[in-house]
Amino acid sequence: MARAAVRSPYDARAVGEVAVATAADVDAAISAAERGAVVWRRTPAHERAAILNRAADLADARAERIAATISAENGKPLAEALGEARRSGSIIRLSAHEGSQLYGDSLPLDANPGTGQDKVGFTLRQPVGIVVAITPFNYPALLVLHKVGPALAAGNAVILKPAAATPLTALALAQLFVEAGVPEGVISVVTGSGGVLGDALVTDPRVRKISFTGSTGVGERIASIAGVKKLSLELGASSPTLVLPGADIEKAASAVAAGGYVNAGQVCISVQRVIVHREVEADFLDALLPKVQAIRTGDPFAEGVTLGPLITETEARRVERSLAQAVADGSTLLTGGERDGGFVSPAIVTGVDTRQALAQQELFGPAVAVTAVDDLDAAIDAANGTPYGLAAGVFGGTLAEGIRAMREIDAGSVHLGWTPLWRADLMPYGGFKASGYGKEGVRSTIDEMTEVKTVVMHG
Secondary structure: EEEEEEEOOOOEEEEEEEEEEEHHHHHHHHHHHHHHHHHHHOHHHHHHHHHHHHHHHHHHHHHHHHHHHHHHHHHHHHHHHHHOOHHHHHHHHHHHHOOOOOOOOOEEEOOOOOOEEEEEEEEEEOOOEEEEEEEEOOOOOHHHHHHHHHHHHOOEEEEEEEOOOOHHHHHHHHHHHHHOOOOOOOEEEOOOHHHHHHHHHHHOOOOOOEEHHHHHHHHHHHHHHHHOOOEEEEEEOOOOOEEEOOOOHHHHHHHHHHOHHHHHOOOOOOOOOEEEEHHHHHHHHHHHHHHHHHEOOOOOOOOOOOOOOOHHHHHHHHHHHHHHHHHHHOEEEEEOOEEOOEEEEEEEEEOOOOOOOOHHHOOOOOOEEEEEOHHHHHHHHHOOOOOOEEEEEEEEOOHHHHHHHHOOOOEEEEOEEOOOOOOOOOOOOEEEOOOEEEEEOHHHHHHEEHHHHHHEEEE
16 A cells, blocks of 8 residues: 655654555445444443543643644644644543433323324334544644444444544544454545545445535535435635724734634634724724734744644645735735745734725635724624625623624624634534534434434333
């Protein structure tokens, strides 16, 4: 089998090597998953939970090692990678618990006209069978475990296709489950090109569920070719944060300076747009500018570095072009935007019209676009004025305005008093419009990775 090097986005050194899978390998993985799924669905929930809890203990013990792998292949600063790796054990434990709590409902069949009390009805939840999990590069541990943990906990077999740029973390996580005692065939990892492997994975009728996180374009293709099976698609975003009169400007600026630039802006719930009331725009920019200029770029393993490179130099060039286009469209580059190899210095762009490409398209880079508005109506219109609807944040405003914002902003998550860049592993997570459909968050994911069966006992 062919092998491929995995290279650091920081200095292009080889940090590992993985197999390059083929369509034949996909077929073998699905065949193995068919056998594994039969064994695993018959394994009692308490036994599955015990195995997952052992995997969680291993994740805790190896958190620093996993973090180093994340930084090496993803390029994010080690402190960020540690934060991600240290959530691994808790996600697996939460999955183990929720997977053991698959309650059904009793059905009041005697409420049906013509039915007496000689019948009893109830629902059962059962695993879908084989789950394909396709994950992106930006959170190579977190987003893997939000799919794999619930899939296994609910009794499914899972085939994981990680991003080609970050397969090493996925393999390290899969190893935790194997060592913890997951039966053969229940978890597989296929590494290689999504273009080669993706169609084979998503079109196979033996696969009953696809959970994908990635671009809207790829999600649309999956939806068009997958056939009759369950889909969860977590896609693109252009997430807004509203800053209204009455906001704690210092708090809002600090939150945006974190939420717009963490992981070099390569986060679907990154603060891409700030929609600020003109009354507080100057104060907000005065508070934000020094915080953004203080962000330190460099070697992800170096002390004090808070911004690493983008995943590839090609991506850095794309972000550079997007910022240049925004300036050509009439916006002002207040700071940053210079490219050096795979790095783009953290940028603030002001005077951005919601109709501009910088607002309409997902940037996935270290920049924030600032749009000034005159009132709450205009702020909500701007928040809703893109094809996306993943998450939004609101600072300031009155209680009535906050309630109106939470009801009228079309996004899967709305945060009052914070930016969109916040997620609890137990909460439902997913978007509206072109941001996809289906929910993650461990309990929600387990719901999506099981099926409901109605049972009627006729007396």
